[in-house]
Amino acid sequence: MSDLHAHSARYVRDSMLPPEAPPALESGAIKWLRENLFSGLLNSILTVLGLLTIAYLLKLALPWFLHGVWNANSLGECRQVIAANWGEGAHGACWAMIRERWNQFLFGFYPSSEYWRPILALLLLFLALAPVLFDEMSKKLMGAVAVVGVLVLWLSAYNGQWLPVGILVIIAGVTAFVGSRGRHWPQNLMWFSLVFPALAFWLLWGGTIWLPVMVMAGFIVGGIALRIATPMIGLMPALAFAVLAAFFWWYFAAGPATDALAAMSGRNQPFWLRRVNSDEFGGFVLAFTIGLSGIAISLPMGIVLALGRQSDMLLVKALCVGFIEFIRGVPLITLLFTASLLLNYFLPPGTNFDIILRVIIMVTLFSAAYIAEVIRGGLAALPRGQYEAADALGLDYWKAQRLIVMPQALKISIPGIVSSFIGLFKDTTLVVFVALLDPLKGITDAVRASIQWKGIYWEPYIFVGAIFFIICFSMSRYSMFLENKLKREHR
Amino acid sequence: MKKSVFLGTLAATALLAGFASAATLDDVKARGELVCGVNTGLVGFAAPDANGNWQGFDVAVCKAVAAAVLGDASKVKYVPTTGETRFTALASGEIDLLARNTTWTFSRDADLKFTFVGVNYYDGQGFMVRKDLGVSSAKELDGATVCIQTGTTTELNLADFFKVNNMTYQPVPINTNAEGEQQYLAGACDAYTTDASGLAATRAIFADPENHIILPEIISKEPLGPLVRHGDDQWADIARWTLNALIAAEEYGVTSANVEELAKGTNNPEINRMLGTEGDLGAMIGLDKDWAKRAIAASGNYGEIFAASIGESTPIGLARGLNAQWTQGGLLYTPPFR
Numbered sequence: 106m107s108d109l110h111a112h113s114a115r116y117v118r119d120s121m122l123p124p125e126a127p128p129a130l131e132s133g134a135i136k137w138l139r140e141n142l143f144s145g146l147l148n149s150i151l152t153v154l155g156l157l158t159i160a161y162l163l164k165l166a167l168p169w170f171l172h173g174v175w176n177a178n179s180l181g182e183c184r185q186v187i188a189a190n191w192g193e194g195a196h197g198a199c200w201a202m203i204r205e206r207w208n209q210f211l212f213g214f215y216p217s218s219e220y221w222r223p224i225l226a227l228l229l230l231f232l233a234l235a236p237v238l239f240d241e242m243s244k245k246l247m248g249a250v251a252v253v254g255v256l257v258l259w260l261s262a263y264n265g266q267w268l269p270v271g272i273l274v275i276i277a278g279v280t281a282f283v284g285s286r287g288r289h290w291p292q293n294l295m296w297f298s299l300v301f302p303a304l305a306f307w308l309l310w311g312g313t314i315w316l317p318v319m320v321m322a323g324f325i326v327g328g329i330a331l332r333i334a335t336p337m338i339g340l341m342p343a344l345a346f347a348v349l350a351a352f353f354w355w356y357f358a359a360g361p362a363t364d365a366l367a368a369m370s371g372r373n374q375p376f377w378l379r380r381v382n383s384d385e386f387g388g389f390v391l392a393f394t395i396g397l398s399g400i401a402i403s404l405p406m407g408i409v410l411a412l413g414r415q416s417d418m419l420l421v422k423a424l425c426v427g428f429i430e431f432i433r434g435v436p437l438i439t440l441l442f443t444a445s446l447l448l449n450y451f452l453p454p455g456t457n458f459d460i461i462l463r464v465i466i467m468v469t470l471f472s473a474a475y476i477a478e479v480i481r482g483g484l485a486a487l488p489r490g491q492y493e494a495a496d497a498l499g500l501d502y503w504k505a506q507r508l509i510v511m512p513q514a515l516k517i518s519i520p521g522i523v524s525s526f527i528g529l530f531k532d533t534t535l536v537v538f539v540a541l542l543d544p545l546k547g548i549t550d551a552v553r554a555s556i557q558w559k560g561i562y563w564e565p566y567i568f569v570g571a572i573f574f575i576i577c578f579s580m581s582r583y584s585m586f587l588e589n590k591l592k593r594e595h596r
Numbered sequence: 597m598k599k600s601v602f603l604g605t606l607a608a609t610a611l612l613a614g615f616a617s618a619a620t621l622d623d624v625k626a627r628g629e630l631v632c633g634v635n636t637g638l639v640g641f642a643a644p645d646a647n648g649n650w651q652g653f654d655v656a657v658c659k660a661v662a663a664a665v666l667g668d669a670s671k672v673k674y675v676p677t678t679g680e681t682r683f684t685a686l687a688s689g690e691i692d693l694l695a696r697n698t699t700w701t702f703s704r705d706a707d708l709k710f711t712f713v714g715v716n717y718y719d720g721q722g723f724m725v726r727k728d729l730g731v732s733s734a735k736e737l738d739g740a741t742v743c744i745q746t747g748t749t750t751e752l753n754l755a756d757f758f759k760v761n762n763m764t765y766q767p768v769p770i771n772t773n774a775e776g777e778q779q780y781l782a783g784a785c786d787a788y789t790t791d792a793s794g795l796a797a798t799r800a801i802f803a804d805p806e807n808h809i810i811l812p813e814i815i816s817k818e819p820l821g822p823l824v825r826h827g828d829d830q831w832a833d834i835a836r837w838t839l840n841a842l843i844a845a846e847e848y849g850v851t852s853a854n855v856e857e858l859a860k861g862t863n864n865p866e867i868n869r870m871l872g873t874e875g876d877l878g879a880m881i882g883l884d885k886d887w888a889k890r891a892i893a894a895s896g897n898y899g900e901i902f903a904a905s906i907g908e909s910t911p912i913g914l915a916r917g918l919n920a921q922w923t924q925g926g927l928l929y930t931p932p933f934r
Contacts, residue, residue: 205646208646217647385648442684446688447688449688450688537636540675540677540685547636550636550772551676553774554636554644556639556797556910556911559798
């Protein structure tokens with residue numbers, strides 16, 4: 106047989122032919138174009154129309170961007186430069202306004218000798234966020250932390266302030282200590298995330314350091330009270346006792362203790378920073394302060410409200426439903442007006458209730474109501490079996506929520522929660538209606554009121570819009586990262 | 597402040613029983629700071645510079661009052677107010693004095709319960725149109741589209757004017773001056789109407805001011821002045837006479853440069869009484885003898901303030917017009933210091 110075969114097959118291929126390149130129409134860019142842009146008559150027409158529209162818009166806007174002027178002292182000078190470079194009648198952007206006033210866009214009327222404080226607060230914020238946002242060690246994270254460290258050092262050197270370095274050293278020391286007790290990166294920074302709000306408050310508003318320290322001490326008092334009382338009287342009464350204890354601390358002990366300590370330490374760094382009043386806040390410092398406090402406080406509040414709404418206890422449920430529906434039924438601007446103007450009618454004359462604090466409270470309440478509904482959606486999406494399984498394991502209500510229900514419900518709600526946060530951050534520009542200087546309109550109008558820059562329109566909006574986009578887009582990317590990371594069941 | 601940060605709400609409920617409102621003068625002195633409501637930004641009248649210092653025609657009134665009451669023109673906290681928030685801010689006590697180009701009207705005085713302490717700028721509503729529209733009088737604007745800022749007296753004046761002249765118009769509502777300029781330049785409206793001072797400032801910054809004209813008709817009276825709450829006449833007197841002192845100082849030739857010298861005594865008894873060398877006018881309004889001297893030294897007399905912020909040497913270039921002294925054919929006329 107083999108002979109026969111050898112005769113009948115005169116030629117046996119012993120190597121593969123090299124693969125042919127696909128036909129030109131079926132490969133590369135042409136294929137992509139054919140499939141995606143010109144797959145049919147209608148699509149071809151739409152593509153051409155789309156391209157024409159883009160070209161038209163670019164033709165309108167591109168020269169304006171390209172003719173932009175960065176060095177000038179007034180709108181008139183900008184126009185002269187543009188006319189000199191590009192001929193009479195040419196249009197161009199006058200970015201010189203941003204260049205001259207960008208301090209105001211970023212810091213509002215914050216005293217310029219103290220700019221390092223909000224910058225330091227922002228840098229430390231990244232440190233504080235690291236353990237909250239990422240639970241695993243990675244090279245990227247380590248690099249980011251190193252960059253923050255270097256920036257803090259630079260800030261210190263640039264401003265001749267040793268306080269940033271001091272804070273950094275303390276953070277590193279405590280973190281290393283926590284690390285040596287068995288917590289690994291970045292979880293050993295968690296303590297700093299808890300301390301950060303007080304630190305940021307002190308950095309931003311200044312004054313004596315003992316005020317935030319004493320406020321934080323209230324939480325410690327509460328914690329100790331909880332730990333002592335729980336074995337004696339059970340969890341719920343102990344919780345009430347702890348809240349009461351912290352409350353008493355704040356009301357009676359904190360004030361005198363702060364005054365006494367402040368008198369002892371005097372008005373020197375590191376115990377005292379120049380006080381900055383709330384009306385000096387503005388621009389992105391204001392937007393960040395309000396937005397981030399709102400985000401940080403409204404998430405836990407929202408969770409509690411969502412659980413309360415599903416509660417079997419009539420009073421709790423009624424309160425939560427009432428709160429959520431009331432807040433959602435009222436526009437944010439109404440709440441802000443109430444906070445800034447109406448409240449003054451009810452407060453005794455001479456009370457100076459900080460305006461930014463009032464706005465933060467209102468923004469937080471507003472956001473919490475929406476977050477509560479988003480989380481309720483997540484809770485409703487959980488199969489009933491999960492609740493029953495938790496019961497079958499003998500977990501009590503709080504353990505079941507913490508270990509089984511919430512991790513799943515929150516995972517489902519991530520996109521909704523992040524969109525609420527993005528909305529909240531953008532809503533901070535509404536504070537312009539209560540005469541705070543938000544970056545978009547407050548600062549812009551103030552800057553435009555000087556005769557040099559009157560008549561400028563698009564440039565500040567584009568600048569502020571771009572910064573908002575960067576921040577909101579980062580939030581959105583983080584939420585996608587988190588969703589992918591937590592996508593357990595579809596792997 | 598410290599307590600209020602963490603106990604504000606508590607204090608609110610605990611003390612809600614309420615106190616009788618103390619005199620504004622005492623409040624201001626105790627606080628060591630005058631809280632003055634100003635515009636969020638109006639060219640020439642109130643605007644912060646690159647370092648955040650407020651400047652302008654209205655701001656000068658705040659400075660003068662602070663100088664008279666507290667002895668330091670820099671002890672002012674400026675609260676930017678919008679058209680919507682200004683009256684509530686004043687009524688609720690958030691600000692002590694509102695110096696924000698506010699038109700003195702019957703209902704604001706009587707119904708909103710404010711006291712206008714005088715007029716620091718006599719304005720009037722005008723129109724600006726493009727030259728190629730071929731219009732030379734506001735009476736020819738029949739059927740025109742008009743950009744108009746909502747929520748202001750100008751909106752009502754516009755309606756009145758067209759009704760009286762039996763004409764129709766198409767309003768294009770806008771929110772701020774900047775938006776108005778943009779709409780007008782983009783051709784969304786044929787005419788842009790606002791206070792004449794605002795029109796002049798707007799036209800001054802156009803790339804082609806020669807292609808736009810401000811029509812001769814002034815269709816309304818807009819006496820702009822500072823105001824305080826009803827019910828505290830002493831405080832109203834302080835604000836009123838501080839403003840009067842600025843105006844009278846121009847009439848008598850007292851300037852920020854020579855006020856120190858004149859305060860040593862002159863042969864004009866009126867100046868002597870005003871500057872405290874004779875008599876004791878300051879005590880009658882709860883201040884010391886030098887109150888007017890300090891008010892004038894803060895940023896000069898009325899004429900100096902006008903020239904520095906909105907006058908003909910500035911890019912805004914407003915002529916004195918109605919705002920000249922009565923001796924110069926204007927409307928500025930102060931009661932005597934006696």
